[in-house]
Amino acid sequence: MPSRRERANAIRALSMDAVQKANSGHPGAPMGMADIAEVLWHDYLRHNPANPQWADRDRFVLSNGHGSMLVYSLLHLTGYDLSIDDLKNFRQFGSRTPGHPEYGYTPGVETTTGPLGQGLANAVGMAVAEKVLAAQFNRPGQRIVDHYTYVFLGDGCLMEGISHEVCSLAGTLGLNKLVAFYDDNGISIDGEVEGWFTDDTPARFEAYGWLVIRNVDGHDADEIRTAIETARKSERPVLICCKTVIGFGSPNKQGKEACHGAALGAEEIALTRDALGWKHAPFEIPAEIYAGWDARAAGAARETEWNRRFAAYQAEFPELAAEFLRRSRGELPADFAAKAGEYIAEIAAKGETIASRKASQNALNAFGPLLPEFLGGSADLAGSNLTLWKGCKALAADDASGNYLHYGVREFGMSAIMNGIALHGGFIPYGATFLVFMEYACNAVRMAALMKQRVLFVYTHDSIGLGEDGPTHQPVEQLASLRSTPNLDTWRPCDAVESAVAWKCAIERQDGPSTLVFSRQNLPHQARDARQLADIARGGYVLRDCAGTPELILIATGSEVALAVQAHETLSGQGRRVRVVSMPSTSVFDRQDAAWKQAVLPSGVGARIAIEAAHADFWYKYVGLAGRIVGMTRFGESAPAGALFEHFGFTLDNLLASAGELLGD
Secondary structure, X not given: OOOHHHHHHHHHHHHHHHHHHHOOOXXXXXXXXXXXHHHHHHHHOOOXXXXXXXXXXXXXXXXXXXXXXXXXXXXXXXXXXXXXXXHHOOOOOOOOOOOOOOOOOOOOOOOOOOOOOHXXXXXXXXXXXXXXXXXXXXXXXXXXXXXXXXXXXXXXXXXXXXXXXXXXXXXXXXXXOEEEEEEEOOEEOOEEHHHOOOOOXXXXXXXXXXXXXXXEEOOOHHHHHHHHHHHOOOOOXXXXXXXXXXXXXXXXXXXXXXXXXXOOOHHHHHHHHHHHOOOOOOOOOOHHHHHHHOOHHHHHHHHHHHHHHHHHHHHHOHHXXXXXXXXXXXXXXXXXXXXXXXXXXXXXXXOOOEEHHHHHHHHHHHHHHXXXXXXXXXXXXXHHHXXXXXXXXXOEOOEOOXXXXXXXXXXXXXXXXXXXXXXXXXXXXXXXXEHHHHHHHXXXXXXXXXXXXXXXXXXXXXXXXXXXOOOOOOOOOHHHHHHOOOOOXXXXXXXXXXXXXXXXXXXXXXXXXXXXXXXXXXXXXXXXXXXXXXXHHHXXXXXXXXXXXXXXXXXXXXXXXXXXXXXXXXXXHOOOOEEEEEOOOHHHHHOOOHHHHHHHOOOOOOOEEEEEEEEHHHHHHHHOOOOEEEEEOOOOOOOOHHHHHXXXXXXXXXXXXXXXXXXXX
16 A cells, blocks of 8 residues: 555656646645545545535535646546546647636536636635535535535635635634635745735634644645644534645755746756655556545445435435426426516516616516525625515525525625536525625626536626716726627626516526526516517617618617617608617627528618617627717716716717718718
8 A cells, every 4th residue: 555645646646747748837735635535535626536526515616726737637646537548648739638627528526726716716605605505505414415525725715805705704604614725835937925924824814714723744644634623513614724836846946936837857857756755757647546546436436325325315305306496407497487487477568667786676576586506795785786686685694594595795705606606506606785895796707607606796886877876886888898708698787677687697597607687677577579579688689660761770789779779760751761789698699690680680780879888889899880889988077967967978869960971971
């Protein structure tokens, strides 16, 4: 049986060899954290390499994702479907071992990490999901949800502000199944961090309400094991502070920034092999070390035991068991589509003039009771975002059976935590803030899109229509940013009907996140026939039309659709053939077949005007250089909304003047 140090040295050897072969990467962190990883993965981590999606597995997150060869080595050694050839292909095109861990590329990788601090935030989200799922499904004597979330993180993760946001909340929520290992090696790319990072990190986490285990030798297996044993008995989240040497084993580069983000070099690797007593060729792992790492039999036994317990649970609580399996698979209730459709038809008949943020809350009241997997929240603006619905129950440290999380003023943290909740499974998370403050969170939104997770980002107060709060709170460029993000659907509905459809489409989408953008001010109901009602889900459709081929097309979203409809009525009365296209989601429209897009925006009609109280430049793709855009080209002002819309040209007179220019009147 190989020793602990021999098992850890296998991680070091594979890491330095893969980085050397790629001539790119970060060997220092994997080599420094190998001993911690060996104890955790060999002695504690509950997982099954043959089934990386086993519902009750422990979650492992490498927040300092630049050290990706650590997790790739662990996955390979413990028996996941990740071959030695995959490790040799590190950082190459089409590889299953990309430069940073990427969700969906590598079996066993729980989340995409690289932007520092976000892996830690995802881990908080996973721990939230575990706690809430356990409260909702476990019963006395029947614990089918009972796992830990372990996260490795470095100095860089703790320098990022998001670490404060999420760790503060984790302490408040008492996430006792969350264990973080702080790789305190004192080195970042620029060198020794004491010149720019002198926080009393243990005291900081103690202030958050965490249990902090200080001064653990990250190269002493007994100390690491003792710390983990203590952590697993805690009623609070735990930070284990491990003093390590970056690049451990490298005679000339360990403890220095030289091994942080570059290959060690052939000569130094040879010296490191000698220093570690590792006498094997590159990428060569002896059979006895493979055997010492192999977790397949133990993992299968753990899952088999859980399956036995779940069968007993299923016999006693058949409805709960069926619900647990449905939610674990990410399936919606069988009757959701039909009941949601009935609600949409009902509000279409009702024809209310209300703010779309209120229409959003009404939709939540209709859809929420159908979706026990909803886990909502808001970044301290629930009364403005209107994300609380009648069935909401707030989470608390001593009662996690609810379905709503008060995130506090933590837009970035909220968004990254929601990503972790979605990755964990069992929930559809949604969370809200003002649209302008998505800027605080945009990298987490990007990560949701990169990982194609079903996360619902709710943004209200969507334009200069916010009014008196002024340009600091009036979004201008945010919609263009969101719409240009791959895999992200952005909806800006024009009335209560489109708002409900947007919610339904976002809920039903399984291959990516959605943003739902709502107004502060009231929006008039737009009449539609049954065909138009169905067409909303295609992202862009003809809301008002003319006889024959149109000579002018008006394209609008949100509050500006009403203005386009007014112009249509006026111009039609003057004998002009005008079409109004409502385009609540440009990305959804762009995915439609060519025939649909041609039917809505016929290429032969060059006279087009786009109207939206957001950045004008986005709309050139739809109107062409010959078209006109009534939009924003500067920041707003502080004034009542009506005055602002008039000042910036969102008036019937201005729109008619633009139409006259295009039509030659």
